[in-house]
Amino acid sequence: MKLLSAAQIRALDQATIREQRTTSTALMERAAIALAGWLYQHYTPAEAGEILLLCGPGNNGGDGLALARLLYLAGYAVRLGLLPAAKYSDDYEYNHHVLPKVIAIQELSAEKLPDIQPGTLVVDALFGTGLSRPLDGVAAAVVRHLNGSHARVVAIDLPSGLLADAPQPDPQAPVVRASHTISFGLPKLAFLLPQNADYVGEWHVVDIGLSPDFIAQADTPWHLTRLPGTGGFDAALAARQPDVALPRRGKFAYKNTFGHALLLAGSRGKVGAAVLASGACLRGGVGLLTVAVPGCGYDIIQTTRPEAMCLPDTQADFISELPDLKPYQAVGIGPGLGQEEASRAVLEKLLREAKVPLVIDADALNLLGEHRELLALLPENTVLTPHIGEFTRLTEKARDDYHRLDLLRDFVQKHKCIVILKGAYTAVAAPDGQVYFNSTGNPGMGTGGSGDVLTGLVLALRADQRLDTVLAARLAVLAHGHAGDLAARETGEAGLVASDLVQHIGPALAVLVQ
């Protein structure tokens, strides 16, 4: 699914009106009906209490006015706080005109702020995608008052003051802190960035029938990868056509189709990383797996992973030798590797000699960060799986999340590689600069070894001869997160450990088979 800029969303609204021979007033009514439907589902009139709708002068405010009318008609108690302005949008004017006269209206001013008690349900319809400057004056006073009130806040389309697709020009200007944000048709890039989490709260998408043709043709580097069906996501967001699919295994498929992977992992005290990554690789469907470990890891791998072959290094504590690469269709390096000079030399030799896809993680990334000259050796289509700290070591400290996305796109385009930047909405960045955010996973996955599991899974899918690199990376990230969601249903988020992820990779991948 694509994520569009504010300018594209405005064009999408216009295209929808044109193509469907409707009017902007009718489209606003659809938006209001969808919002009302969401509110009916989440709050009965008794749970909602008297709802305060704060409306700005544009179409976001128009949505708020139309919603107030529908809520009133459905038996909810509502009152309005309207921002004074020199000019109002036509659909605002229309919806103001058709308001039932019994609804109480307060004109907002800095001197006379609305009564908001802790727990009051407030709908933020001040500004949406038309925000053209940081909030000041009455609008800023109202938002500060709202943020200080401990109200329950549902934001329409965007929390007011937040831009859909760019950093805030004035960090001092206030932004509404919503509990829920309800977006029309598509989520917004801003929702996926950690710096906005406190403003956006939980976000939801309601379908208002915006032009599918316009969306299909829109050009954007930003995408969200969803699970097929309804699993774990908003119904309106669930992919009818899956965003990515794992091809079914043919009846006569041979294990060569699924490849022979080599994993270089582990050092004294960190052989567990090799165990986790190799387990994930096996559960990820690899044809054959060989694990190269330091001598101290030999018995461990042979015991815990009887399905894998094991190559013990002559060094007991760390990896110092690169095996002959001929038998393998993909090579992964990094989990628990340590940062010994001998291991760095193995990494360098691998980068120079490998003719097959590589997956680079953890300590191997730290070695690349410390020896950046090695980046020039990265074979095309190598997959790197850094978390934010590791990515910073490879590039520079980002000013904010948007700057980090710029750094990410520059990096993959320069090095012709794929970066899986791990986080709440893990981003898969492709060499052409396209970025695919992930929609699965939960905070329980922020636990030791979770990254090792992802590396093993990416390695398995890179060894699969049927998949291209970007598809393999997107599938691995989606299945990894879904495995975490399945596991958390049994363990809870706090009780989730990386081994649980390995156990759930099979069912998580099965959902993606088409």
Ligand SMILES: NC(=O)C1=CN([C@@H]2O[C@H](COP(=O)(O)OP(=O)(O)OC[C@H]3O[C@@H](n4cnc5c(N)ncnc54)[C@H](OP(=O)(O)O)[C@@H]3O)[C@@H](O)[C@H]2O)[C@@H](O)CC1
């Ligand atoms: N189009 C459609 O069919 C549909 C659209 N929909 C809804 O429309 C929303 C977009 O509406 P919109 O374009 O009217 O923009 P909106 O966010 O209401 O604000 C613009 C107004 O605010 C003003 N203003 C801006 N910044 C300001 C500031 N800092 N401080 C003070 N004023 C400021 C600005 O003034 P100006 O910049 O012109 O001076 C203008 O008057 C979208 O988010 C969705 O909710 C849905 O109904 C679906 C159908």
Ligand SMILES: [K+]
């Ligand atoms: K809003």
